[in-house]
Amino acid sequence: MWKKAILGSLIAIIGSYFLFQIAYVATSGPSFCAKCHEVKEYVTSWQQSPHYNLNCLECHQPRGELGKFHAKARGLNYVFQHYSGDFTVPTRAVLSDLNCLTCHLGDSESYPDTIHLKNTAKVNHYETIKKSQSCLECHRDTAHALDIYLTPDLKGAKPQRN
Template identity: 30%
Template sequence: MNFRIFIIFVLAITALIVLGIEYTSRPEFCSSCHEMKEFYTSWTTSSHRNVNCLKCHSDPGLVGLIKTKIKALGEVYHHFTQTYETPIKINSETWSFSRRCLRCHQEVVDKSNGPHNQKHFAMEMACTRCHEGLVHNPQTNTRLPSRQICRSCHGEAFK
């Protein structure tokens, strides 16, 4: 009898964990914190509005999910203690972050055979270096980078 209760307990805890992960992985959950509302709102009008948050904000697989959820616990702590950084930023200017972009956009690399783009890819330049704010900034929520962004590296060649 005790073994049966133990199994039921383990299954119940597992179900609660799975349901909790599912619930907290929804974009609407992310918007429940007031400091995230602006980012949620711009996401709803972006070209990525049908892409779940975890697709871009988590590495693939179970290990990536667990790491993201553990990190999110820290964010919950900062929310309730009101010690979060403003403006809210993530370190998206890394090639490892860009690999998340390439899960859906690998064809961009394959089709971009011009020397300019190939140089960016060869340097493992972060996608967000040029496409910053693509999803979470209504002012820059466009597919193509502005000339101002190009000028930040290329100077006056891009007037």
């Protein structure tokens, strides 16, 4: 009896994981993300950026398998907000500097031609990383030249970092 229960549970877990992976791939690209009007302008802006060949979640999810679950849980919240019109909790894109560094330090086999970070007289990237400064402090519009918080009606609405 216990063997059947354990085997059944194991099959259910593995099956659920495979279904999740299929749904993950189907809902992680720009064509899916652009279905919501809140994101369309960002996708258009991204298509004209140096990062046009990246999938949305290569930048906008934490690393690893748990990062996939985190991204999709946030995505379900965005879908709820889109259809309910309830934006009491602001939609916020998540971007981890680790995602930038993985490619731009040359650690990504998927993008071998990526421009690697260099230290110059003007910018010492090593010191910037050491101080835990965000890549976005200098490269805010690299992947999206658009930022709704920069529009006149929302200027100053974005929380400032200390």
